[in-house]
Structure formats: C-alpha cells, structure tokens
Amino acid sequence: MKFEGTERYVATDDLRMAVNAAATLQRPLLIKGEPGTGKTMLAEEVATAFGKKLLRWHVKSTTKAQQGLYEYDAVSRLRDSQLGDDRVHDIANYIRKGMLWEAFDADEQVVLLIDEIDKADIEFPNDLLVELDKMEFSVYETGERVVAKHRPIIIITSNNEKELPDAFLRRCFFHYINFPSAETMKQIVDVHFPTIQKDLVNEALEIFFQVRDINGLKKKPSTSELIDWLKLLLADNIPVDLLQNRDSSEAIPPLYGALLKNEQDVHMLQRLAFMARRENR
Template sequence: MTPVPTPVRFRGTDSYLTSEGLQAAVNCALTLQRPLLVKGEPGTGKTLLAEAIAQGLGLKLLTWHVKSTTRAQDGLYVYDTVQRLYDSRFGDGDVRDIRRYIRMGPLGEAFASPERVVLLIDEVDKADLEFPNDLLHELDRMRFRISETNDEVVAKHRPVVLITSNNEKELPDAFLRRCVFHFIDFPERELMQRIVDVHHPGLDSALADQALKVFYELRAMTRLRKRPSTSELIDWISVLKANGVVELKLEEQLPFLGALLKKEQDLVAVAEAFGRGRRTRA
C-alpha cells in the first residue's frame, strides 16, 4: 500500500502530555502508515501512549499483550478445538459449523473492523526472535485466510499500530527498518511538574516542590536497582495527600516510601544513605 499523507495530527490529550519529538514521531508514523516502535524505561508512558492516540484520533483501541509463547498466528485467529469437543460431547449447538469456533485475535479483529482502529502490540521483545518479522509480514499483507473455513479476511483500513519494547532483547534489523522509531526520554522536572498538575490539580505547591525534589534525588542515586517511575510518583503523591502529609525531607524518614521503591535493597540503600542506617517507613 502506497503511503499517503493524512490530515489527522496527534497533539497529545488533556491527560497525556507529550514532547514535540514524540508528537513528531506519532505523526510521522501516521503519514507513512507504518508501525511506531516506542522504547523507554518502565513508567515513561509507552503503553498509555496508545490510549492517548486512540483518544486523540477518536478511534477504538485494541490491545495485544505479547508473551514469551506468542506467535503472529495467535494475533490473527484461534480455532477453539476444546470448545468444539466439549459441545460435541454434551450436544450444545451445531458442531458442524466451524465458524462458531473461530476466535479473532487482536490483529485479526483490527483487520476485520469496518473502521480504522489503533492496535497496541505491547512488549514485542518478550516473544521469540522470529515473531517481529512474522508480525510485520502480516501487517504488510493486510489480509489472511482462515484455513479451517477457507474464508479470507481482507482489511478495509490499515490500523494505527503502536509497538512497545522494554529492550529485553535485540530486534531484527529488517523489523526496525520498517518501523518509525522513538525513544521516550524520562521527563525533565518542568514536564514532570505539568504531569503532576494534570493528575493532582490544586496540589499544594510546597508539597509538589518537595515531592519532586525528593523524587529526582532518589532517581539520581546510583545504588538503586529500580529507579522510581512517573506512575509511582503519581501514586506516592496520592498517598501523601490522602494522609495529610504537608512536608517532606529526604534526610528524614520518608512516609509511604513503598509506593516509590519496589525492591528491599533500594529501601535499605536509601535508609543507609539518608537515614543514618534507619529503615525508611514503607
């Protein structure tokens, strides 16, 4: 299919703030009608980006969570032989109608949809090395045949495809060549302040400043095995507000630190670095 320019442009949403670079990457993928491959550390909003694109473009969102055993075929359709065997034993329905036992996968549903949809393929690097190229082969063809019924499903619209990766393994060069790529940098403090304002409107400015100061100082600690992410900051502020906390200092015992740090070694490291050996209160 020849890429054609599209007048639709993505500018983020009221609840999902984006950088100019990310907006440009999304709009590039829309114009070229190619999958957008997004990488970035956990908590930078890779998965939520798909929801924002769907909301911003007014399209339905389909999600395909990839596992280590996932095959491209699974995304097209599954023939439910177990249900058919059950029905044949207990006489529930006409087992001769094989179409009753064809279950569309997320990719097949996107192809069969009468309207354009956004398809999120989440954590593509969890599958084996053949999966990414097999996936793009199906996306290029935009059609597939159900061998059990000999029916052919032909896509009416090319879906908007967002693929996320956590860099758990290298992806094939052929796959990378056919995607638009963007790495989501962790938000700088100014953008993070805007993100906090969106999720906690009316938050006391002093508490917001202190929470952000503590958050970025924790992230700067080289001993942490898992640095806190944006979503964990938002959760931590929620707990602080709910419990009436109005003042924070990294050098003192931090309240509800278990909302920010998720490994025991990190809690110990913070306690040793800033609490004179005391364990911080989770």
C-alpha cells in the same frame, strides 16, 4: 489529523512528531522507554484524540503471534462431533478472531495497541512481519483471505527486555520516550493534580529526582510511582514542612513504598542514611 497531546497526557514535541510521522507513513509506531513513562497510556490518548476505537493486545511470555490472527478450537469441535452437534459441519464455528483480525475487520479505522511485545518469544515479531506489512493473512482451516478494510493505527510498546529483530524494526517508526525533565514532570503533575500546592510539588520533585540520581538502584522510581507517591502524600495530609525540613541523614522519604519497589533499594537508602549520620557526628 495531527496528534497534539490531550488534556490528560503531556506529550513532548518529539513524541507528537513520532505519532504523526508513523500515521503519515502508515507504519507501526514502536515505543520504547522505562516502565511507567506512559507508553501504554499513549495509545489510549491517541485513540481519544483521533476519535478512534482502541483495541488492546496485551502480550505475555506465552503469547504466540498466531493468537493475534485467530485460534482454531479443535477440542470443542471434537467434543461437538461426539455429541452429534450440527455446528461441527462448519469449521468456521470453531475459529475465534484475534485482535489483528478484529482490527482488520473493523468498519472504521481503529487504534491497535500491541503492548509489551518484548515479553514474548524472540520469534513473535518475525511471525507478524507479513501481516503488519501487507495488512492481510489467510485462514488455513477455511481458506479465507482476510484483508484489512482500513489500515489500523498500530502502536507497539517495549520495555527493552530483549532485542527485537532487524527485519521487524525496519517496518516500524521508532521512538524512545526519554525520562521527563523536571519541568515536563511539573506539567504532568499539574495534569493529575491541578489544585496541588506548588511548594509540595517542588519539594516532592526534588526528593524524587534525588532518589533517581542514586547510583546502584535496581529499580529507579518512574513517573507512575511519582504520581502514586503524591496521591499518598495528599491522602495522608503530609505537610510540606515535613519534606522541606527533612533531615539530610534520613535518606528514605516518607511513604517510600510508593517509590521503592524492592528490598535491595530500601537497604541501600538505609545504608546511605547511616553513613550520613556518622559523617555528621
């Protein structure tokens, strides 16, 4: 099987090569890139392209690696013992499978997404080294040894919020999703809006990349924000003329709330507009 992208997902040559290389090497694919560049969606589209079931493990700041394997509910067992429940005699009744166990136990190969691994504690990746490498683990409470029936296709995403350990990186195939070029962005827009006016796309992309090029922005707009902005432009029937004839001193584009996500960036564009108006006097 070779990943070639899908009708809903525009994959560059480098990204397609990375997906296929990781599958060939049977190593987890570690994907980094700006938020909103389609890292999570990649796992969904790989599963669709290969006809595989997708399992999602969304990592939070409080997530522990053990939760991906299993969790032992000692509180429920204690409560049942007080109530005289016969289930208490079998400790397996209180073992809840995690996403890794689900992936290992699947009758067919699945795609496992470990999303935003950098949100967790720095020890989180290290605690998964053996499981991701050997595809097995032991359940301490029951003595059971869990071995993957089929090695899952594992896609791990990171927003680069913190550095990942070298030992973990050695076990992954790495790919950084560069921000799309204007030409690639047009292809992405065509996928989402196949009937949109080309003039509107050209003007919107010009404004979008102008905003991204402003030095000092705290949060540059990403692909997902561009898609949301275009969706609003279409919903509000914003004419192309409004974008084409926009006063250069008006630095803030219409419906800017879809592109700019904090007040510092809004204030920066407002200051730029004020300075442009003064220079034009």
